[in-house]
Structure formats: structure tokens, C-alpha cells
Amino acid sequence: MKPQPLEAALYLVPTPIGNREDITLRALRVLSSADLIAAEDTRSLRQLLAMYQIAPPPIVSCHEHNERMQSRRLINAVTEGKAVVFCSQAGMPLVSDPGYRLVQEAIARGVRVVPLPGANAALTALIASGMPVHEFTFVGFPPHKKGRRAFLDRIAALEQTVILYESPHRIERLIAELVVVCGPERRCTLARELTKVHESFYRGTLGEIALQIGNTIPVRGEFVVLLHGRSE
Numbered sequence: 688m689k690p691q692p693l694e695a696a697l698y699l700v701p702t703p704i705g706n707r708e709d710i711t712l713r714a715l716r717v718l719s720s721a722d723l724i725a726a727e728d729t730r731s732l733r734q735l736l737a738m739y740q741i742a743p744p745p746i747v748s749c750h751e752h753n754e755r756m757q758s759r760r761l762i763n764a765v766t767e768g769k770a771v772v773f774c775s776q777a778g779m780p781l782v783s784d785p786g787y788r789l790v791q792e793a794i795a796r797g798v799r800v801v802p803l804p805g806a807n808a809a810l811t812a813l814i815a816s817g818m819p820v821h822e823f824t825f826v827g828f829p830p831h832k833k834g835r836r837a838f839l840d841r842i843a844a845l846e847q848t849v850i851l852y853e854s855p856h857r858i859e860r861l862i863a864e865l866v867v868v869c870g871p872e873r874r875c876t877l878a879r880e881l882t883k884v885h886e887s888f889y890r891g892t893l894g895e896i897a898l899q900i901g902n903t904i905p906v907r908g909e910f911v912v913l914l915h916g917r918s919e
Contacts, residue, residue, distance in 0.1 A: 690720040693770035697762070697793045699786065701805025702731075704778045705882035707738055709806045715739055717803065722769035725749035725761050727785055728776040749773060751785045758792040765798045779807045783827040783852055809850045812878035812911035816848075817890055819916070823848040829861060836868075842914065843868040849914040858910050859900050865914065866893045874915035880908035 698717050703709040718724065719741045726732040727750045736743045749757045765771050775784035793800050809825050824847055829838055842849045843865070853861050858877075865875070871894030879887045889896060889904050893914075900906065 691716060693717065693720045693722075694799070695765050695768045695770055696799040696801045697765055697789070698770065698772045699780045699790070699800065699802045700772050700774050701779045701803060701807070702735060702774050702777055703882070704806045704808050704811070705880065705886075707735060709882055710735070710739075711803065711805055714803055714805060715741065717770075717772060718774075720770065721772040723747065723761070723764055724772045724774065725757060725789070726774045726776075731776055732774055749785065749789065754785050754788045758789045761789060762792045762796055762798055765793070766796065777806075777808075779805060782807060782809070782825075806882075808852070808878075808881050808909070808911050811881050812876070812913060813848070813850060815888060816876040816878065816913045818848040818874070818876060818913050820848070822916075823850060825850045828852050828854075831857075835864075839864055839868045843873075844917055846916040846918075848916055851912050851914075853910045853912055855906050855908060855910065858906060858912075861912065862893065862897050862900055865912075866897050869893055869914065869917075871897070873917075876913040877904065878911040878913070879905070881911065883908070 700714050700717055721744050723744055724746045726746055729746050729748050733743060761771050773780055773786055773789055775786060780786040790800055813820055813823060824845055826842055826849060829835060829851060871892060873893045875893045875896050877889040877896060
């Protein structure tokens with residue numbers, strides 16, 4: 688795609704969550720026209736740019752461990768007249784991913800922030816889950832230790848659909864805990880490997896899902912868990 692001039696701003700550009708065709712024309716145009724790209728994972732971003740034959744501008748790493756330090760440098764670049772892009776490793780920047788401090792720095796210094804729409808695992812899972820979509824709460828990843836039980840008790844009490852993420856090596860534990868706090872009859876959907884070759888949805892009660900996980904439900908790939916709201 689032929690580069691086009693961009694206004695100096697911080698551009699938040701979503702990237703595919705699995706299938707690399709899931710990227711917008713606008714995102715490709717912005718990526719090809721940026722003066723500087725900050726990426727959570729520079730390797731995966733370079734692979735994406737190569738797939739679309741985009742000659743990359745300078746790319747720097749910006750992740751949870753260096754975001755505070757990089758934010759000032761990146762916003763300095765915008766104030767110097769550069770179009771700066773931020774991409775997380777996959778999906779929508781900031782949503783269970785780095786970028787919050789960067790956006791806060793931009794806002795504090797009066798820099799324009801331009802969000803682009805695009806791929807997001809939570810919403811992709813929600814629309815195919817069979818769960819009510821008129822009202823929902825997204826809570827990201829559960830805490831590993833401190834506050835975990837309080838977190839689970841809180842989401843168990845919600846009356847709307849709850850969406851959360853979990854890694855493959857913790858998914859069995861999470862489902863077992865949800866059975867305890869929500870009861871085995873609460874409806875649940877697991878979405879696994881979204882947009883990839885082995886994309887799968889598993890729908891049923893928490894009790895049914897608990898019996899299947901690790902057996903007919905492979906414990907591989909990233910999971911989105913959707914929990915039906917509490918009924919009176």
C-alpha cells in the first residue's frame with residue numbers, strides 16, 4: 688500500500704488476533720505511512736508488515752516492562768511532528784494489553800490520540816457465544832493469587848454476561864473455581880483459538896464444561912470464557 692502523509696498524532700492500531708487477513712485497509716495505510724511504530728512484539732509486527740509488503744519505518748519495542756520509560760520518548764516524537772503508531776501483540780491495544788500509560792502521557796501533554804477499530808477477542812467471542820449481548824462486563828484476566836476469590840465472587844454476582852480471558856495452563860483451575868462460586872448449572876461458553884484453524888466453541892453448563900475440559904476440550908491455545916449472568 689502506498690504511504691500517504693499522516694498528521695502528527697498517536698495512532699492506536701489493532702492487529703489480527705489469529706487470522707492475519709483480519710486487518711483493515713485503514714490500519715494498513717496507517718502502518719505504511721507512520722514515521723515511527725511502537726510494538727509490544729516487534730517480531731510479530733514485522734511478520735505482519737512483510738505479509739502485506741509494507742516497508743517498515745523505524746520500529747521500537749514498547750511493552751509492560753518498559754512502557755513508562757518509552758511513553759515520554761514516543762510522545763516527544765509526536766510533539767516533534769511525527770506520526771507514531773502503537774500496536775499490541777494481537778488485537779486491540781490497551782485491552783488486557785499495554786498502552787494505558789502511553790495514552791495517559793499523550794492526553795496529559797495535549798497530543799491527539801487516534802483510535803482505529805479492529806480485531807478484539809472478547810467481542811468476537813461474545814457474538815457467537817449464544818450469551819445475551821445487550822449488556823455485558825469485560826474483566827480481562829483473573830488475578831493469579833491476591834484477591835482472586837474476591838474477584839470470582841464479584842463476577843459470580845453480576846446479572847449480565849461476563850467475559851474474561853484465561854491462559855491454557857490455568858483454564859482448568861478457573862472452570863473448577865467457577866463451578867464452586869457460581870454453581871454447576873450456570874451457563875458458560877468457552878471460545879478457543881479464535882479466528883485460527885482450530886477455532887472452537889464449547890457451550891453448556893459449568894458442570895458440563897468442567898467434565899469436558901482436558902478431555903474433549905483440548906487445553907491448548909488462548910481461551911475466552913463467557914459466563915451467563917446470575918439469575919434471580
